[in-house]
Amino acid sequence: MEAVLEKKPTYSDTERYGIFNSEFMPHIDSMYNFAYRLTNDEDDANDLVQDTYLKAFRFINSFQKGTNAKAWLFRILKNSFINDYRKKSKEPAKVDYQEVETIYNSADEPQYNGTVDLRTEMVQDLIGDEVTRALNGLPVDFRTVIILCDIEGFTYEEMAKILDIPIGTVRSRLHRARNLLKEKLRSYATNMGYKELR
Numbered sequence: 002m003e004a005v006l007e008k009k010p011t012y013s014d015t016e017r018y019g020i021f022n023s024e025f026m027p028h029i030d031s032m033y034n035f036a037y038r039l040t041n042d043e044d045d046a047n048d049l050v051q052d053t054y055l056k057a058f059r060f061i062n063s064f065q066k067g068t069n070a071k072a073w074l075f076r077i078l079k080n081s082f083i084n085d086y087r088k089k090s091k092e093p094a095k096v097d098y099q100e101v102e103t104i105y106n107s108a109d110e111p112q113y114n115g116t117v118d119l120r121t122e123m124v125q126d127l128i129g130d131e132v133t134r135a136l137n138g139l140p141v142d143f144r145t146v147i148i149l150c151d152i153e154g155f156t157y158e159e160m161a162k163i164l165d166i167p168i169g170t171v172r173s174r175l176h177r178a179r180n181l182l183k184e185k186l187r188s189y190a191t192n193m194g195y196k197e198l199r
Contacts, residue, residue: 012066020061020066021058024066024070025054025057025058028071031153032053032078033047036049036053036078038148039079039145041137049078049081049085050078053077053078053081054074060077072162075163076163076165079145131186136182139181142174143178146164146171146178149163
């Protein structure tokens with residue numbers, strides 16, 4: 002019995018732009034939030050989202066119109082992050098000598114001149130500083146499952162596809178991630194006056 006290969010769709014230029022605008026673009030805020038949570042850096046998050054959308058458009062014929070565009074985009078973003086993370090971990094650290102010299106020669110305290118990204122402000126307000134620090138302190142695999150499940154609301158099946166791992170692994174990783182997060186937040190909760198329920 003012959004295996005039936007599923008034929009990839011071939012979209013016209015008009016269809017490609019239509020899919021991009023109607024199915025991909027509505028998720029750009031979620032994509033940015035996910036990228037920011039992974040990178041902890043506004044510029045890196047913006048670069049990662051831009052790279053994701055470029056790849057999504059380039060490989061749009063791999064996307065089946067009407068399916069879960071958000072999960073498809075998250076998978077591309079996650080893969081781009083992992084590939085970039087591996088590449089950067091092999092590169093030597095880079096130092097901006099101009100910035101070092103400016104700070105060294107400055108008699109006053111250095112001033113922050115960056116612009117405020119309102120999306121970053123909103124994300125920071127959604128989760129308290131301690132929770133954010135605890136979440137960012139988790140290894141990337143555990144941080145990712147918490148973000149996908151508890152912040153973005155993906156199902157276990159969708160997470161398994163995004164992360165390219167079995168559902169059982171998603172469940173166990175999420176369980177471990179939540180326990181790690183709970184441990185990190187325990188002392189903070191005690192300091193805030195919360196008592197552990199028996």
